Amino acid sequence: MSSFQIIVGSMLGGTEYVAEACEEQLNTLNHEVNLHLKPNFSSILKCTLEQKTNNVSTWLICTSTHGAGDFPDNIQPFIEDLKNCEQDLSTIDFMIIAVGDSSYDTFCKAGFELNKLLITKGCSNTLAIKTLDMSQDIDPEELAQLWLSQNKDLL
Secondary structure, three states, rough: EEEEEEEEEEOOOOHHHHHHHHHHHHHHOOOOEEEEEOOOOHHHHHHHHHHHOOOOOOEEEEOOOOOOOEOOHHHHHHHHHHHHHHHHHHOOEEEEEEEEOOOOOOOOHHHHHHHHHHHHOEEEOOOOHHHHHHOOOHHHHHHHHHHHOOOOOHH
């Protein structure tokens, strides 16, 4: 059994639904899950490092892109703390579900920027970024669950 910290960046709530669907699917796959709708970097890092001693702990970050490619308001403090963190983060594994609208040229930009930032901090991505297009995908929650199910052997 692995543990997951689901970190949510959402402005209008759609990404929260995706994250909750992921929580449901990971629970079905018998993983321990903590959902963070107001992510606090210090507490998530502490929890992750404590869980790492017992089993695999992964960050699953579900974030939308807001405005001109910006992070949603609720995840901005987490991002700033991550940018300023000088601690070794090489033991942290992560996966990103980026939610956006492909009619914008900043489609899923926040997710891709966060991916780059985590890699520069030494974190390892378990899976390539999963993008969900809110203008095309009929059921993004179901697609996120399917993605986790299809990759359950890598979790």
